Amino acid sequence: MNSIIASTSTVHGSSYLEYLKPELEILFNGCKSILFIPFARPGGITHEEYTEKAKQGLSFLKDTTIVGLHTFKNYTEAIQSAEAIFTGGGNTFLLTKQLHENNLLTPLREKILRGMPYLGTSAGSNICGKTISTTNDMPIVYPPSFEALGILNFNINPHYLDPDPHSTHKGETRETRILEFLNLNSTPVVGLREGSWIRIQGNSCLLKGKLNARLFIPNEKPKEIAPDFNFNTLG
Amino acid sequence: MNSIIASTSTVHGSSYLEYLKPELEILFNGCKSILFIPFARPGGITHEEYTEKAKQGLSFLKDTTIVGLHTFKNYTEAIQSAEAIFTGGGNTFLLTKQLHENNLLTPLREKILRGMPYLGTSAGSNICGKTISTTNDMPIVYPPSFEALGILNFNINPHYLDPDPHSTHKGETRETRILEFLNLNSTPVVGLREGSWIRIQGNSCLLKGKLNARLFIPNEKPKEIAPDFNFNTLG
Numbered sequence: 001m002n003s004i005i006a007s008t009s010t011v012h013g014s015s016y017l018e019y020l021k022p023e024l025e026i027l028f029n030g031c032k033s034i035l036f037i038p039f040a041r042p043g044g045i046t047h048e049e050y051t052e053k054a055k056q057g058l059s060f061l062k063d064t065t066i067v068g069l070h071t072f073k074n075y076t077e078a079i080q081s082a083e084a085i086f087t088g089g090g091n092t093f094l095l096t097k098q099l100h101e102n103n104l105l106t107p108l109r110e111k112i113l114r115g116m117p118y119l120g121t122s123a124g125s126n127i128c129g130k131t132i133s134t135t136n137d138m139p140i141v142y143p144p145s146f147e148a149l150g151i152l153n154f155n156i157n158p159h160y161l162d163p164d165p166h167s168t169h170k171g172e173t174r175e176t177r178i179l180e181f182l183n184l185n186s187t188p189v190v191g192l193r194e195g196s197w198i199r200i201q202g203n204s205c206l207l208k209g210k211l212n213a214r215l216f217i218p219n220e221k222p223k224e225i226a227p228d229f230n231f232n233t234l235g
Numbered sequence: 236m237n238s239i240i241a242s243t244s245t246v247h248g249s250s251y252l253e254y255l256k257p258e259l260e261i262l263f264n265g266c267k268s269i270l271f272i273p274f275a276r277p278g279g280i281t282h283e284e285y286t287e288k289a290k291q292g293l294s295f296l297k298d299t300t301i302v303g304l305h306t307f308k309n310y311t312e313a314i315q316s317a318e319a320i321f322t323g324g325g326n327t328f329l330l331t332k333q334l335h336e337n338n339l340l341t342p343l344r345e346k347i348l349r350g351m352p353y354l355g356t357s358a359g360s361n362i363c364g365k366t367i368s369t370t371n372d373m374p375i376v377y378p379p380s381f382e383a384l385g386i387l388n389f390n391i392n393p394h395y396l397d398p399d400p401h402s403t404h405k406g407e408t409r410e411t412r413i414l415e416f417l418n419l420n421s422t423p424v425v426g427l428r429e430g431s432w433i434r435i436q437g438n439s440c441l442l443k444g445k446l447n448a449r450l451f452i453p454n455e456k457p458k459e460i461a462p463d464f465n466f467n468t469l470g
Contacts, residue, residue, distance in 0.1 A: 042416075133375050140416040140419055170394060181373060194404065
């Protein structure tokens with residue numbers, strides 16, 4: 001495999017995809033075309049406008065064209081013949097619903113497993129886990145299943161946030177929510193802070209970026225893992 | 236109807252249900268027994284322990300017994316014969332899944348519509364809307380449907396939080412999430428801040444508590460509504 005699974009497209013004080021630029025030059029090296037999946041976008045901008053945003057964010061890739069999946073008549077064929085794929089963020093429920101309803105999970109999974117360069121950010125990363133059950137998103141539509149690509153043998157919680165010790169709010173913290181997930185499920189969860197990503201290259205699957213991530217394993221205390229942590233040790 | 240649909244069970248600096256005490260004395264006036272639905276609890280404590288917490292929170296009701304729904308063999312009959320019902324908070328997906336799988340939505344809806352005193356807090360309030368699609372909870376289990384009781388002809392967003400102008404976080408604000416819901420759905424949403432509740436008495440349906448709520452109507456700008464706002468004006 002050859003994938004980048006990022007917590008966020010954008011970090012504070014920087015433009016869209018900017019912090020990932022050196023990594024993306026390597027990931028997409030030699031690609032003439034990248035297929036952009038804009039389906040997570042829940043409104044505000046059209047699929048066309050969202051694809052334009054991706055084009056601008058990737059404009060440093062000089063000889064690479066970005067094409068939106070929505071412009072194809074046959075989505076499955078577009079995925080099957082893609083040289084590289086980028087799934088943008090938005091709402092994970094909306095993205096998952098469309099991937100299921102168009103039967104796109106299997107072709108997308110097969111391409112990623114065969115080593116096609118893949119970039120996911122936020123919702124596009126959530127779908128790389130076993131299920132979308134640890135998304136932060138609001139369930140604005142009902143997908144036929146919470147099953148995801150299962151490229152990783154754990155779940156992702158993107159935009160991971162540490163508890164605010166000064167908060168007076170009574171909603172659950174992110175950690176509480178993930179521990180509740182683990183009470184009912186046996187899938188480990190990786191809380192990826194903004195600025196972190198998972199880099200899969202061949203059989204290697206490592207935490208990248210400057211920050212630690214938070215690892216949640218059933219029946220164990222949550223723990224911090226440092227950059228270059230090897231996710232294959234999760235078994 | 237005779238219901239209290241509250242944003243939260245607990246406000247900062249106060250004990251479980253304490254801020255609602257004067258209201259609950261009126262709602263449950265004369266009730267010998269209250270059926271407690273503990274099914275939203277996603278672990279940490281058992282249904283028995285959660286029911287004990289509800290008992291303690293309602294201990295100011297001197298001649299009233301609190302009984303957990305989990306102690307009954309036949310849940311439907313327990314609901315049908317209940318004098319009053321309180322559904323506690325926790326995870327809305329988990330609560331909704333169990334209500335659907337045990338076919339409890341219809342009997343619960345019928346009892347509430349017939350005027351049985353009902354208290355919902357957080358997840359127990361979310362289920363009073365048309366769907367649970369505006370919950371803040373993590374989708375830790377997959378319910379057979381997002382449809383809810385539909386006691387209200389709008390959706391609830393409990394624990395409503397205003398955007399933090401100083402945040403550097405790239406996750407969506409609550410308002411953004413609700414506006415994304417409205418891009419894809421025609422159901423109005425009421426963002427209930429902690430300390431607010433909706434009081435239904437007969438044909439009256441009013442915002443209560445000291446705070447404003449935030450009202451989201453499709454194709455309109457979100458607006459603040461003041462205590463005593465009449466939700467029946469939503470049509």
